[in-house]
Amino acid sequence: MVACTQPRRVAAMSVSRRVAEEMDVTIGEEVGYSIRFEDCSSHKTVLKYLTDGMLLREAMADPLLERYKVIVLDEAHERTLATDVLFGLLKEVLKNRPDLKLVVMSATLEAEKFQTYFSGAPLMKVPGRLHPVEIFYTQEPERDYLEAAIRTVVQIHMCEPAGDILVFLTGEEEIEDACRKINKEINNMGDQVGPVKVVPLYSTLPPAMQQKIFEPAPAPSREGGPAGRKIVVSTNIAETSLTIDGIVYVIDPGFSKQKVYNPRIRVESLLVSPISKASAHQRAGRAGRTQPGKCFRLYTEKSFNDDLQPQTYPEILRSNLANTVLTLKKLGIDDLVHFDFMDPPAPETLMRALEVLNYLGALDDDGNLTPLGETMSEFPLDPQMSKMLVISPKYNCSNEILSISAMLSEL
Incomplete structure (x- = not known):
């Protein structure tokens, strides 16, 4: 297979x-x-x-x-x-x-x-068949990228030829807010512009709702009227792998939510951060999949050249590694310091992960997996939540802990 x-x-x-x-x-x-x-x-x-x-x-x-x-x-x-x-x-x-x-x-x-x-593995380059994509930058930095993105969507719908629009934003709340505002602005214009179908896309959206991005744009509201347009408002989930037929225009504000972990206070958070140049290229490429397209970057060309990192910072260098360490232990890898990571995480981050797992009872004092740790490793959850679930029957609160874990974990 x-x-x-x-x-x-x-x-x-x-x-x-x-x-x-x-x-x-x-x-x-x-x-x-x-x-x-x-x-x-x-x-x-x-x-x-x-x-x-x-x-x-x-x-x-x-x-x-x-x-x-x-x-x-x-x-x-x-x-x-x-x-x-x-x-x-x-x-x-x-x-x-x-x-x-x-x-x-x-x-x-x-x-x-x-x-x-990978020890000098051979490299094969397969030329792409992307259509040309015209890149536009702003003259000045935008004060509010969300308002700028909505404004750009409306301008494209009013002034540009037929073709669907893909807008990149950072999270569910922002996306739902943008969808409401775009619908309201365009509906207020009446029959002078074509109808739109505004579709959100983010990871916690049910799969059936996610599939709506592949539906065609609406037909003109009247015979001979302006063409309808589909507008997909997405997180960076649409940056790679997905080809949405009909996308001609991409709006890129230059931000995404990234996981950041502070091992000293053991807090992991999602922060809105600038994307990398590699991500910007991927986003622009969404416009040229099926025909020539345009990418509107809501930042200056100077910002692109001077401020964006060449590549996205590996997640392993900015994440809580407790679950990763538990997985590696389950796989029988005990020498974590010498495990062949492409970009080895800081020793402090690994030590904090080991401390947490020992404190939770998943590892013994010698760093070996305990029977409790074996059970915890079977759950696709943070170790703290796994421990809660495993011991909840003892305290007769399994129903409550199941609900809490479901609410706290990423679907």
């Missing part, structure tokens, strides 16, 4: 459906997908798309991943926590399984760094 990982669930689902369609097979048979809470694969499946986190969980039950002959790590430039751990794990697996083929794919990869890490 061939496994192909994607960093996001919506990408794993949409890419697998597209491949099944191209191969003229039923999804879930020869081509399938596996994401959290949903496994659409069978004994017939030969090509399976899954999130990087799902492959990591499969490795906990089958450390050599013997069911797979080929593993493709797609969108490797995103450097998610799970992908970085998979790099180190698969590098070890390859030593014990010379028959396994590993393919690392990306559109904006630091190729030399990856080649060095």
Whole structure:
């Protein structure tokens, strides 16, 4: 079987459906997908798309991943926590399984760094067939990128030829607010402009709602009237893997929410931060998938050249590693300091993670996994929540803790 990982669930689902369609097979048979809470694969499946986190969980039950002959790590430039751990794990697996083929794919990869890490692996470049994308910058920095994004959507709808719009914003609240305001502004214009379908996209949206981004733009409200337009307002979930037919215009304010962890006070938070140049290129590329497009960057060209980092900072260097350490311990990796991370995390971050796990009773004083730790590692949750769930029957509060854990965890 061939496994192909994607960093996001919506990408794993949409890419697998597209491949099944191209191969003229039923999804879930020869081509399938596996994401959290949903496994659409069978004994017939030969090509399976899954999130990087799902492959990591499969490795906990089958450390050599013997069911797979080929593993493709797609969108490797995103450097998610799970992908970085998979790099180190698969590098070890390859030593014990010379028959396994590993393919690392990306559109904006630091190729030399990856080649060095994987012991001089061969590099193959596949030329893309992107259409040209015209880039526009603002003359002055925008005071309020949300208002600027809404204003740009309205201007495009009034002045530009037919074509759908993709707007990048940072989170659910901001996106829902923007959708309401865009609908209100355009509806107030009446029949002088075409109808719009404004569609939100973020990770906690139910899968059925996420699929609405693939629906066509509305028809003109009257015969011979102005064309309808679809407007997708999304987090960086739409930055990679997804091709939304009809997107001609991209609006990029230059921000996304990124996880930041302070090991000293043990607090992890999501902060709105500037994106990298690699992310900006990916966003612009969304406009040129099916026809020539335009990308409106709501920041100056000087900011792009001087202020944005070349690549996205790896998640492993800015995250709480307690769950990662628990996973590695479950996989039998005890020497964490010498585990082959592509970008090793700070020793202090690892020490704090070990301290937390010892305090929770998941590790003993020698750093070995306890029976409680074995059970906790089975949950795709932060260790604190896993511990709460495991011991809740003792305190006769399982129903309450289940509800609290469901509310606190990312769906």
